[in-house]
Amino acid sequence: MDATTAVAATDTAIRTDGLGIRFRRNRGGRRTFKDLLAGRRRRTRPGEFWALRNVSIHVRPGEAIGVIGRNGQGKSTLLKLVAGVMIADEGTVQVTGGVAPLIEITGGFVDDLTVRDNVYLTAGLHGMTGTQIDAKFDEIIEFADIGDFLDTPYKHLSSGMKVRIAFAVISQLEEPIMLVDEVLAVGDKAFREKCYKRIDELLAGGRTLFFVSHNERDLRRFCTRGLYLDKGALVLDGPIDDVLDRYNSDHGTAK
Amino acid sequence: MSTVSVAYGDAHPLQRTPWARYRHALWLLTTRDLKVRYSTSALGYLWSVLDPLVMAGIYWFVFTQVFQRPVGTEPYIVFLLSALLPWMWFNGAVSDSTRAFLKDAKLVRSTKIPRTIWVNRIVLSKGIEFLLAIPVLALFAIVFRAEVGWELVYFPLAILLQTILTAGVALIVAPLVVFFRDLERAVKLVLRFLFYASPIIYGVSNLPSELHIWAAFNPLTGIFGLYRAGFFPDELDWFNVAISVAMSVALLTIGLLVFRGSLRQVLKEI
Numbered sequence: 001m002d003a004t005t006a007v008a009a010t011d012t013a014i015r016t017d018g019l020g021i022r023f024r025r026n027r028g029g030r031r032t033f034k035d036l037l038a039g040r041r042r043r044t045r046p047g048e049f050w051a052l053r054n055v056s057i058h059v060r061p062g063e064a065i066g067v068i069g070r071n072g073q074g075k076s077t078l079l080k081l082v083a084g085v086m087i088a089d090e091g092t093v094q095v096t097g098g099v100a101p102l103i104e105i106t107g108g109f110v111d112d113l114t115v116r117d118n119v120y121l122t123a124g125l126h127g128m129t130g131t132q133i134d135a136k137f138d139e140i141i142e143f144a145d146i147g148d149f150l151d152t153p154y155k156h157l158s159s160g161m162k163v164r165i166a167f168a169v170i171s172q173l174e175e176p177i178m179l180v181d182e183v184l185a186v187g188d189k190a191f192r193e194k195c196y197k198r199i200d201e202l203l204a205g206g207r208t209l210f211f212v213s214h215n216e217r218d219l220r221r222f223c224t225r226g227l228y229l230d231k232g233a234l235v236l237d238g239p240i241d242d243v244l245d246r247y248n249s250d251h252g253t254a255k
Numbered sequence: 256m257s258t259v260s261v262a263y264g265d266a267h268p269l270q271r272t273p274w275a276r277y278r279h280a281l282w283l284l285t286t287r288d289l290k291v292r293y294s295t296s297a298l299g300y301l302w303s304v305l306d307p308l309v310m311a312g313i314y315w316f317v318f319t320q321v322f323q324r325p326v327g328t329e330p331y332i333v334f335l336l337s338a339l340l341p342w343m344w345f346n347g348a349v350s351d352s353t354r355a356f357l358k359d360a361k362l363v364r365s366t367k368i369p370r371t372i373w374v375n376r377i378v379l380s381k382g383i384e385f386l387l388a389i390p391v392l393a394l395f396a397i398v399f400r401a402e403v404g405w406e407l408v409y410f411p412l413a414i415l416l417q418t419i420l421t422a423g424v425a426l427i428v429a430p431l432v433v434f435f436r437d438l439e440r441a442v443k444l445v446l447r448f449l450f451y452a453s454p455i456i457y458g459v460s461n462l463p464s465e466l467h468i469w470a471a472f473n474p475l476t477g478i479f480g481l482y483r484a485g486f487f488p489d490e491l492d493w494f495n496v497a498i499s500v501a502m503s504v505a506l507l508t509i510g511l512l513v514f515r516g517s518l519r520q521v522l523k524e525i
Contacts, residue, residue: 023523036298099367107361124283125366127276181339199362 013061013096013177013208014082020053021077021092027176051077053090060177061096064209066240068247074232075212079103079179082210092208098127106162111155115146115165118154120182122169136172143194144168164191171198178209196221216244271370275305280368284376289383298309303384304391312336314456326457328487330399337486338393338455338479344385344422345475346446352425353432353439360525370518374429378422380505383415392409396486407485417478420503426510430517433524455478458490471495474502 007164025047052074059065067075080086101136108122119140123133126238141147149157151241157165171178180199199222203209215221219226219240226243228236230250271279293299315332325333326507355373356363363373412521431437453475454462462470477499479493484491 004335021523080364085364086522100366101365102366104361110291111406112295115288117287121283121287124279125362125368129279129280168414230477 014059018091070228100173100175288380355429414479423506423510444459
């Protein structure tokens, strides 16, 4: 039923085959009960476009992959399909082991609950049990550096603090695959450095990284391999430097 | 890579059974709902009791003090509450299910838990509020000296049946509202109609006899009959219960099919 299934193969972290997903162009368009319940075999209707199509990749455990492309070319959608929070219309996604998604990370937090309750809620929804969270709690709070605000309702935190606490929780998940979607753009410089160090540690520990960014320096720093997406298609899959060079020559933003 | 988690004594999420993971996430979200509701209001628990009590008070006044021809059975306040409290559960869960995806859109978009949890946690948290309100019914039954019969054993059966029915309806409503926003208001209207079309302020026997068969096809009729059986054995009609069982199971099946069929589109839309 779910396109994201865990497989036992050990030489694969993520594998997608002919992955495709389509969206409606105009939200207000008319729709009928029939398209609503139609499965994946329905043909494309006018007013729909493919946000991603025919994307086949194979990622081995421990690889660090940077996803590159202009806005709206399907980068975040690819991450969401890998994270299993969206379901593909075509093709399959296989993910070995769990995923720690740093996508819309502050979204999982509830304004009216305290920071403490929120940490337990979000970590719990990502599969950690109460005792596992207890064991990690101090580390999470120390990383986020918000000790005095533990019992403050989440809504009273500054936006930087919100991201800090969210990053601290998700990066503590013991999952072999990490998905990072431009979350590092927020937060002050000191915290960003801390996040980079944390990602370095996780990579050194053998995690697989899937990284979306517009920041060339970050991409070169973490990634060894690049995926270049354009108009929903995978244009180039190769070493990160080649992919960045191609992207720059296509879009005239050479350094 | 995942050997570290063993040190904490619990298995990695993927090594637990799907059912254990489902329960874990369902319970987390249900308790969050209750916590948010009770931590942001001073009266907390009292609200979930106050609401049906005020309504019961109004109907008791109208039908026993204003109108001379009484409906239902004495003691009327117990008669009312024994259907009104379960009605609050049904009504609350179905009307909240219209916002099941919209209210928590960001959370739905960022976690991968089985999505029926987004609906079922509403049915569960409203159900828990209903259970917490049962002592009020017991109190009134004692104060007004309602006769209690052995039929009270049907109470848990009624709860089970209502859970199936409520989950079924909520699973149909929740995904459809994402596409047809008008449904949110339509559902409120239908619920208001259903309140008077169900035997809450009256009993089935108060209806003209040609309407009995129609009343039976409202699945709430059989369920409320079971709830009332302990105090008012005449309200129990096995024909109504049988239809109610069939309707509830059918609605749950339809609900699961609609939910599964529309999920892909729901995740794109929110």
